[in-house]
Amino acid sequence: MQICKRLCWVIIIIMWGSPYALLAQEETPPPDYFVEAFVSDSMPYVGEQILYSFRYYAYTLPPNLQENLPEFEGFWLGEVDLVGNNVDTIQNRQYIVGELYAEISPLSDGVITIPPSNLFIPESVFNNRVDLDTSSVTVQVRPLPENAPESFNGAVGQYTASLEATPMSITLGEPVTLTLTIDGTGDLERLLAPDLSEIAGWRVFANPPQYTLSAVSGIRLGQKIFQWLLIPEQSGTQTFPSIEFTYFDPEEEVYKSESFDPFTINVLTGQDNRTSLAERDQTNVDTDVAIQLLPITGAISNETGQPSEMFWSLWIIAPLVMISSGAWMILRRYRSRQHAKYKRLNALRHALVSLKGLQSAPSVKISIETPKVIYTYFSDKTGQSVGYHNFIQLLQNHNLPRGFIETLDEYLTEAAAGRYLPANTQIDMQPLIIQLVSTLKLIDEVWIDPS
Amino acid sequence: MIRFSRFIPAILIFVVFGGVSMSQQTVEEVISDAHVAYDSGNYELAASLYEDLVNNGFANFEIYYNLGSAYYEQGRLGDALLNYRRAQMIRPRHSQLNTNIIRIRSERVDFQGDEVVLIDRLATLSERSFSLMEISWAVFLLWSLLFFTGTVWVLRPSWRSRLVWPCIVLGIVVGIGFSLLLPRLYTSEYRSSAIITDLAATVWSGPGEHYLEIDQIFAGAEVRVVEVQDGWARFVRPSGRQGWILQDSIEMI
Numbered sequence: 001m002q003i004c005k006r007l008c009w010v011i012i013i014i015m016w017g018s019p020y021a022l023l024a025q026e027e028t029p030p031p032d033y034f035v036e037a038f039v040s041d042s043m044p045y046v047g048e049q050i051l052y053s054f055r056y057y058a059y060t061l062p063p064n065l066q067e068n069l070p071e072f073e074g075f076w077l078g079e080v081d082l083v084g085n086n087v088d089t090i091q092n093r094q095y096i097v098g099e100l101y102a103e104i105s106p107l108s109d110g111v112i113t114i115p116p117s118n119l120f121i122p123e124s125v126f127n128n129r130v131d132l133d134t135s136s137v138t139v140q141v142r143p144l145p146e147n148a149p150e151s152f153n154g155a156v157g158q159y160t161a162s163l164e165a166t167p168m169s170i171t172l173g174e175p176v177t178l179t180l181t182i183d184g185t186g187d188l189e190r191l192l193a194p195d196l197s198e199i200a201g202w203r204v205f206a207n208p209p210q211y212t213l214s215a216v217s218g219i220r221l222g223q224k225i226f227q228w229l230l231i232p233e234q235s236g237t238q239t240f241p242s243i244e245f246t247y248f249d250p251e252e253e254v255y256k257s258e259s260f261d262p263f264t265i266n267v268l269t270g271q272d273n274r275t276s277l278a279e280r281d282q283t284n285v286d287t288d289v290a291i292q293l294l295p296i297t298g299a300i301s302n303e304t305g306q307p308s309e310m311f312w313s314l315w316i317i318a319p320l321v322m323i324s325s326g327a328w329m330i331l332r333r334y335r336s337r338q339h340a341k342y343k344r345l346n347a348l349r350h351a352l353v354s355l356k357g358l359q360s361a362p363s364v365k366i367s368i369e370t371p372k373v374i375y376t377y378f379s380d381k382t383g384q385s386v387g388y389h390n391f392i393q394l395l396q397n398h399n400l401p402r403g404f405i406e407t408l409d410e411y412l413t414e415a416a417a418g419r420y421l422p423a424n425t426q427i428d429m430q431p432l433i434i435q436l437v438s439t440l441k442l443i444d445e446v447w448i449d450p451s
Numbered sequence: 452m453i454r455f456s457r458f459i460p461a462i463l464i465f466v467v468f469g470g471v472s473m474s475q476q477t478v479e480e481v482i483s484d485a486h487v488a489y490d491s492g493n494y495e496l497a498a499s500l501y502e503d504l505v506n507n508g509f510a511n512f513e514i515y516y517n518l519g520s521a522y523y524e525q526g527r528l529g530d531a532l533l534n535y536r537r538a539q540m541i542r543p544r545h546s547q548l549n550t551n552i553i554r555i556r557s558e559r560v561d562f563q564g565d566e567v568v569l570i571d572r573l574a575t576l577s578e579r580s581f582s583l584m585e586i587s588w589a590v591f592l593l594w595s596l597l598f599f600t601g602t603v604w605v606l607r608p609s610w611r612s613r614l615v616w617p618c619i620v621l622g623i624v625v626g627i628g629f630s631l632l633l634p635r636l637y638t639s640e641y642r643s644s645a646i647i648t649d650l651a652a653t654v655w656s657g658p659g660e661h662y663l664e665i666d667q668i669f670a671g672a673e674v675r676v677v678e679v680q681d682g683w684a685r686f687v688r689p690s691g692r693q694g695w696i697l698q699d700s701i702e703m704i
Contacts, residue, residue: 304541305583306540307583322598322599
């Protein structure tokens with residue numbers, strides 16, 4: 001009896017290959033790797049999206065591990081993704097658990113078997129070759145109930161829908177954008193838009209739909225947006241008929257519909273008082289409405305929308321003006337410096353010429369002109385305007401020896417005294433000129449240019 | 452039944468003046484005849500008359516628009532989109548034109564999403580709102596203003612403290628302007644927008660029929676031509692996929 005029990009265990013382990021079966025044998029250590037595969041619902045409806053999961057348990061995680069999913073024949077294969085690795089402890093042994101899932105939806109009813117998935121690790125220095133298959137997964141696909149409403153076009157899942165039309169007032173020829181947003185769980189990739197192709201009085205142009213998927217707390221939610229451009233064929237208040245979105249809810253096992261009421265758009269006539277598109281339709285040979293031509297008035301020139309080569313040459317003007325201004329400023333500054341340098345180098349010569357001219361002049365004139373000669377000399381030397389008010393300060397700033405400053409101050413005082421002599425009084429100012437000449441010569445020798 | 456006798460003057464003008472320059476008066480007559488032909492449902496004649504105007508240098512927004520409409524009514528989506536896109540280069544914000552372009556894009560065989568190449572995306576971003584002329588002039592004026600401020604900076608050293616912020620702001624605005632303008636100029640020079648005008652064209656892996664046949668592309672598909680070689684054009688689809696096509700099957704915008 002005992003032998004029979006043990007034999008049963010071994011058979012179960014071999015056939016099932018489950019880790020838990022292996023762990024049940026206390027004397028057998030748990031394997032380094034094992035795998036399993038399962039579906040979220042083994043009895044889905046046709047078109048219902050289910051998740052196929054392939055899970056592996058690895059004692060260590062080699063970098064060259066390969067997961068191979070089967071061909072999902074008989075299913076529409078949606079997104080395939082890898083859930084991040086977790087750690088799990090089984091019989092006091094830690095495993096790294098990896099999970100791959102695939103979104104699949106059966107295309108027909110009946111029994112469909114999904115072949116095994118495979119985990120393969122090539123042999124390396126650190127580990128032996130591992131080649132493990134899961135068991136096959138059998139899915140019993142149920143057909144959809146037969147009482148489907150007319151508006152049902154294959155949507156299976158749990159959805160909510162919203163509809164928006166903008167703007168609600170347009171000029172004839174302009175489009176209204178109609179947006180149908182569907183949120184929920186299901187095969188959004190294959191979800192079809194409600195049929196709006198034949199709406200009397202409207203021309204309908206569908207934009208390519210967009211869909212996004214996201215996982216919230218393990219539940220996969222998605223959104224699909226359908227958009228149409230609606231162009232009314234006549235002006236006035238135009239009504240767009242109701243829209244119905246029908247889907248089969250596999251949880252409640254019923255067909256559900258979301259209906260949107262008809263809406264009206266205020267269509268204004270164009271400014272050019274064009275006949276309505278519908279009127280043109282009647283006059284045309286074609287059943288389709290021809291596009292309205294634009295009136296062409298006035299002289300026609302060749303418009304390309306491209307600027308001419310002449311235009312590009314204008315771009316150089318502004319930088320050229322700035323560069324020219326900069327160059328002019330630099331030149332002006334250079335000339336100014338050159339002029340100041342010339343004046344500085346020739347300051348003594350000019351002063352001596354002026355003083356020589358004063359030698360035969362009356363004493364009053366000498367008294368008046370001598371300070372001017374001094375101020376001009378220092379103006380030329382310093383490049384700054386020099387006068388009675390800043391004379392001493394300026395010489396101090398240029399570190400002229402104090403003795404020279406005092407001597408010059410004395411000359412200025414003497415010259416000032418000469419200016420206020422009684423009329424027809426002559427004093428000899430020649431010594432002043434001679435002393436000034438020698439003083440200026442001495443100053444010129446010791447003068448240090450700040451530059 | 453369309454009476455062709457109505458179009459004899461236009462056809463005569465087309466024959467006599469085809470290939471030679473037209474006077475303004477002739478142009479007005481051709482436009483009038485093209486309108487009449489279009490309204491009568493003779494879209495082929497209308498298109499050929501508008502095409503003749505374009506070939507003679509009389510091309511403006513309205514003529515490109517009407518030419519595109521004449522091609523559209525013939526079911527020639529590629530030629531229609533080509534001329535609408537040419538019109539869009541002149542007036543990118545014309546609502547009726549943009550509606551027609553959306554219409555053709557929804558009707559063509561090839562589904563084309565947004566462009567994946569960054570420079571193409573930048574160029575397309577501004578193409579929808581501004582013509583190259585508008586952007587060029589706007590950036591030119593800002594550029595001139597920046598350099599005018601710079602000139603004042605140079606000439607009036609005493610004003611420099613007051614000119615710091617205007618210079619910074621203008622510099623940033625000019626930078627933004629260039630980031631819109633330069634991709635447009637680059638793509639117009641090296642990645643020209645083009646439209647497939649053949650109803651269906653084979654895409655090859657190289658410039659010749661001995662190369663691998665990789666795909667088919669259909670009228671109205673919008674691509675960018677990056678190379679032309681011996682009657683073959685290498686193009687890039689918005690998705691970034693490339694291929695070679697006979698140059699006769701494709702028309703630059």
